[in-house]
Amino acid sequence: MKKIASFFLALVLCVGLAIPASAVGFSDVPEDYWAKEAINRAVSDGVVGGYPDGRFRPASAVSYGAFSLMLARAFYSGELVAYPNGGTGAGEAIMNRHNILNDTSRASRSGGAELPREDMAQCMYNLLVDLGTAIPSDTEYLKAMGSMSDF
Numbered sequence: 001m002k003k004i005a006s007f008f009l010a011l012v013l014c015v016g017l018a019i020p021a022s023a024v025g026f027s028d029v030p031e032d033y034w035a036k037e038a039i040n041r042a043v044s045d046g047v048v049g050g051y052p053d054g055r056f057r058p059a060s061a062v063s064y065g066a067f068s069l070m071l072a073r074a075f076y077s078g079e080l081v082a083y084p085n086g087g088t089g090a091g092e093a094i095m096n097r098h099n100i101l102n103d104t105s106r107a108s109r110s111g112g113a114e115l116p117r118e119d120m121a122q123c124m125y126n127l128l129v130d131l132g133t134a135i136p137s138d139t140e141y142l143k144a145m146g147s148m149s150d151f
Contacts, residue, residue, distance in 0.1 A: 026056035033058070047073045063088070064104075065111030067120065068095040071127060088112075100126045 029036055039056060042048045047070050050056045065088025072080055072091040076098065083090030088111050095101050103126070104119040128135065136144065
């Protein structure tokens with residue numbers, strides 16, 4: 001009887017693990033939530049995950065460490081293998097190696113500190129530079145801005 005119960009439990013666990021988190025859904029992300037598709041894509045791509053209580057907490061602030069880990073998973077996933085424990089420390093180490101946290105207020109904050117939007121924007125700019133993306137010159141920027149009637 002114990003063998004049958006153990007087999008059944010193992011089967012249930014395997015089936016449960018085979019269902020992607022995005023298919024299960026998060027209790028705090030309603031079907032009509034504006035970012036539901038993006039959240040599901042990020043979950044299925046392994047960039048983010050929910051909390052153990054089944055919530056995603058889309059309105060919660062993001063920490064430097066969590067954002068660093070998200071960027072590492074999305075853009076430098078090959079480097080994460082050097083960090084078997086993963087976690088936010090791994091993300092921050094990779095971001096520091098690529099200078100993604102440069103010019104942010106990170107130096108005066110812990111990895112668990114809330115990431116202000118201006119620092120998030122700076123991180124994204126630094127990421128684009130690190131990835132070799134062509135950044136428009138001031139002249140190109142002003143020309144593009146001038147072509148937008150509602151800018």
